[in-house]
Amino acid sequence: MRDDDKKIEISNLRVTYGEKEALKGISLDVYENEILSIIGPAQSGKTTLLKVINRTIDLVPDAKVQGTAKVDGENVRDVKSVYQLRRKIGMVFPLPVGLPLSIYDNVAFAPRAAGIRNRKDLDAIVEHCLQQAALWDEVKDRLDSLGTRLSGGQQQRLTIARALSHQPEILCLDEFSIAVDPVTTMRIEDVLKELRSQVTIILVTNLVQQARRLADRTAFLLNGELIEIDINEVIFSDSPANQMTYDYVSGTFG
């Protein structure tokens, strides 16, 4: 992996919510077309990191960000259009959110917001994204029914379809399997494996085995500090650089 393959560069990133320090100066890079998983116990700042990357941290009133996060070599704080930045990044959060719109409109929402009006183009995007999210076969006959009426697992795949609908170059998933059954989880994991050739994936997960199965590299966050980041072969070996990493991935942590 060479330097010009860097999709995201984070250096010395420090985030505070009021008094609370959520990220204590972390640095890491994400390479193009890899799956980087981020593991760590609750409150370690994983979600915060994702929010910095697509700058939705701006929408948290008392959050303060120091240090830099670059996407494609451009500091996210200096981008010309934050909306363009967000379209470059697909986000999937732990709880599925079906927008109170039809299934079709759920997926067409982002393209429409980006200015695509042509029905044919929208149709194509909707079908393509639903197929990518392994949901098309289940919903193709009822695209007009409400997205909020789908089951939890289907809604999560709908959320993934929506995250793909603006053709992102980076896909961030934050504990996507929390509200999803194991079978659906496996299906989504298969989807991710297929997507890896097209997009860069950041996979935040509290399932250590999921990180091991899917990722090329894994980062271990703990209380806002980056304990270790390395290729999976090292992180999940008997001798990662840090003892805490070993304890965490082998389940003897704490």
Add this chain to the structure above:
Amino acid sequence: MTGKQETVSLFKPKLGGADTGLQKELATGNESFFTTTPFDRKKRLTEIVAKSVLLLMTLLMVIPLILIVCYLLYKAFPVLSLDFLFTNPTRGMRAGGIWAALLGTMYLVVISLLVSAPIGVLAAIYLSEYAGDNWLTRIINLAVVNLAGVPSIVHALFGVGAFVLFARMGRSILAASLTLAIMTLPVIIAATNEALRAVPMAFREACWNVGATRWQTIRSIVLPNSISGILTGIILQVSRAAGETAPIMFTGAVFYKAISEGDPFAYGLFDQCMALSMHLFTISTQVPGVPEAVPYGTAVVLLGTVLLVNMLAIVLRMYLRSRKKW
């Protein structure tokens, strides 16, 4: 009937005759699951008492209401007719109809809402969707809530000072409507705020995450899902604007003014006008020798207008609810 007998009689028929393990389990093994403890009985008693008290209070509230309506209708019966609606009062307001007052009230209500509804809704959208949480917005929100509770006579005084005198509108429909608008504005803002807050934050975040702007999010997700609450808030203010006397008394309403009958454009913006609420006050306290049925008839029309508008609100709300999507 004790709790135990009741549960047994409930379960027997459902299980039928088959001697299943489940039935045995129910009949014997899990006895304690279905027996009522003293605590259960107490809970049930509390439940019955609470329900009865609540029902009683509901009746206490509804019965007088029905009685009032019936009494009004009965007293007003001799004058109730279409003519009553569409003719001016005559013979020193002792005969004739209420056309000038009815039309005046409509002017006042419609114009005041045309002013207060857009301003109120847009201001509320700004306050709840755009403005951050800082001391300024907190003060504004506090002011809004407090203004909503200010007595209408205070708004009347403000109206006299600001519109009649300062803005030189004189006593006119415009000045009176604006005074009513000032009175309804804070309530509309508060109601709209409520309705907007009821839309889950997760929807907004989901939109922002895919690169939608705040306005795109508001237009396509937030407003469609809060419009029923917003409209209800606005429409409830119709009855308030129609019913208040104080704010219009000093700013544009008059005791008597004859206008051309049946012409909906009989008033101009800078005319003074009659209004139902004030007319009712006048004929029941200021004019001697008014036949009893006339004030009651006026009251019925005022009540009818308000009920009609509220009914409209309910229907509209039901319609919009049915389209609400989560």
